[in-house]
Amino acid sequence: MxxxxxxxxxxxxxxxxxxxxxxxxxxxxxxxxxxxxxxxxxxxxxxxxxxxxxxxxxxxxxxxxxxxxxxxxxxxxxxxxxxxxxxxxxxxxxxxxxxxxxxxxxxxxxxxxxxxxxxxxxxxxxxxxxxxxxxxxxxxxxxxxxxxxxxxxxxxxxxxxxxxxxxxxxxxxxxxxxxxxxxxxxxxxxxxxxxxxxxxxxxxxxxxxxxxxxxxxxxxxxxxxxxxxxxxxxxxxxxxxxxxxxxxxxxxxxxxxxxxxxxxxxxxxxxYWEFGDYLGIGPGAHGKLSFRDKIVRQARLKNPASWMEKAVKRDGSHIAEDREVQWKELGFEFMLNALRLKHGVPRSSFTERTGQSLYAIAPAMERAIERGLLDADPIQLKATDLGWRFLNDLLSEFLD
Structure with missing residues (x-):
């Protein structure tokens, strides 16, 4: 291209x-x-x-x-x-x-x-x-x-x-x-x-x-x-x-x-917090699965009787939700999980788990660093002590 x-x-x-x-x-x-x-x-x-x-x-x-x-x-x-x-x-x-x-x-x-x-x-x-x-x-x-x-x-x-x-x-x-x-x-x-x-x-x-x-x-x-x-x-x-x-x-x-x-x-x-994959089975179970060109989220029917009735039909009717995560959502979804960890995650894992460059969330990172909520560590993505205390404020920077 x-x-x-x-x-x-x-x-x-x-x-x-x-x-x-x-x-x-x-x-x-x-x-x-x-x-x-x-x-x-x-x-x-x-x-x-x-x-x-x-x-x-x-x-x-x-x-x-x-x-x-x-x-x-x-x-x-x-x-x-x-x-x-x-x-x-x-x-x-x-x-x-x-x-x-x-x-x-x-x-x-x-x-x-x-x-x-x-x-x-x-x-x-x-x-x-x-x-x-x-x-x-x-x-x-x-x-x-x-x-x-x-x-x-x-x-x-x-x-x-x-x-x-x-x-x-x-x-x-x-x-x-x-x-x-x-x-x-x-x-x-x-x-x-x-x-x-x-x-x-x-x-x-x-x-x-x-x-x-x-x-x-x-x-x-x-x-x-x-x-x-x-x-x-x-x-x-x-x-x-x-x-x-x-x-x-x-x-x-x-x-x-x-x-x-x-x-x-x-x-x-x-x-979960490192944005790994998980298959969810059973009534109401949620899952996140990564493929070469997309990330998908699924959810099963919540009602136990409905899930049991439909699962055995083997026609997919037991699945209530099956959607591709939009690329504009991935930055927030990744940080929503990763920043729950005290020591955060390696910066490289953002690209490995989302397929995007850190450039995608660079403006939000800069704002969070300026506010003292995100650590400027060149290796790890992690909250500061202040950011961990006010995690919702930190995460709001990545909602844009």
Whole structure:
């Protein structure tokens, strides 16, 4: 093409469009949509179960969903699996075993891959957890949220503090890697109550902690009937307490809400944040897949019954969304993920994962650097301490 400029790391495609030279790492996300009870703060695709779970129907649909997706990811190595929900630990041990057998049969699963399953206290049984581990689950993420019984009632959880502690001990006996999900800035919570929750969580010495600020998400019960939550100053004091205590205890805050001991980063989530690929199967699951000349986002039907009915037809009707990401969107999408990581990502990965040169976002980078929000590091794309604290302000620079 006449007068075409070849920028480092960018291969010109048809009509000047850059194309991807290599495929990013690929993960698998599996959605299990059922819960015992829908929590009032939850905006995930979860549905209260009535009666026995339709395990046979679900597994048949999951296999059909995966089979139809195989041409999109054929022979690509899968570096991690995350079974989320909902409450996957509602599934029987035999269902998880069949699920893992399915993945090994169809996918090029890298030996030693991280395989995480979410579980909630109140659905935990020691024998079943051992069986999960025997099927290949090597990491369990427990939705503890709090050890305070009053806070758990306010959050609509089905477990109490004692069950939470028992669940942690059962998980630690079953697998070597355990994550605890803890929330703070809860209804009526004080800084002292937040510290008690944090100290209790840290006392189990798990390799990973996910510490989330409660947010009142749209289309939830809490959004319609908002509880009295701590003010901004109290929430900020809680965050400062969490940062200082976890650092002193040996956990590194490597992502906005993630804290890990050395070698205990969540590989699956890091792949998201580094703008890797992920295939999402199951009702409501989302995915991002890269091809030589485009990046595609998919979403499955949210309703479990509709997804199960349509997936087995094998005609693609179980897919609710299948769209190509516009090139003008890629800069923001990349930075939205990458800047969540404390140490950021190599600058070179922007071109590797988007097919674009950094020139595409150079004006936004310059503005963010001038505002003190983006580090001027010539090697890494990363937020400054100020930018990480006000991440939304930093990201807004890349919306243009």
């Amino acid at each position: 006449e007068n075409q400029v070849r920028r480092p790391g960018v291969i010109p495609g048809p009509q000047g469009r850059p194309i991807l030279a290599v495929s990013p790492p690929l993960s698998l996300y599996v959605h299990v949509p059922w819960c015992v009870r829908k929590c009032p703060y939850c905006d995930f695709n979860s549905h209260e179960k009535s009666g026995d779970l339709p395990e046979e129907q679900y597994l048949a649909a999951l296999e059909a969903d995966l089979e139809q997706a195989l041409p999109l990811v054929w022979d690509r190595p899968v570096v991690s699996i995350f079974i989320g929900g909902g409450t996957p630990s509602l599934l029987s041990a035999s269902a998880i075993d069949r699920m893992m057998t399915l993945f090994r049969s169809y996918l090029n699963l890298v030996p030693g891959s991280e395989i995480t399953m979410e579980a909630n206290p109140g659905t935990v049984e020691a024998e079943r957890f051992s069986a999960y581990a025997g099927s290949g689950i090597n990491r369990i993420s427990l939705g503890i949220q709090s050890f305070d019984d009053r806070a758990l009632v306010a959050l609509g959880r089905i477990h109490d503090g004692r069950q939470a502690m028992e669940a942690i001990e059962i998980a630690q006996r079953a697998v070597s890697r355990v994550n605890l999900d803890i929330m703070y800035a809860l209804p009526g919570q004080t800084v002292e109550a937040c510290e008690r929750d944090l100290r209790k969580a840290m006392s189990f010495d798990t390799g990973h902690l996910s510490l989330y600020h409660l947010t009142l998400e749209p289309n939830t019960v809490f959004a319609k009937y908002p509880p009295q939550v701590p003010d901004d100053d109290t929430s900020a004091a809680m965050q400062e307490l969490i940062t200082d205590a976890t650092q002193a205890g040996g956990w590194e805050r490597y992502e906005v809400s993630a804290y890990a001991k050395p070698g205990e980063y969540c590989a699956h989530n890091v792949n």
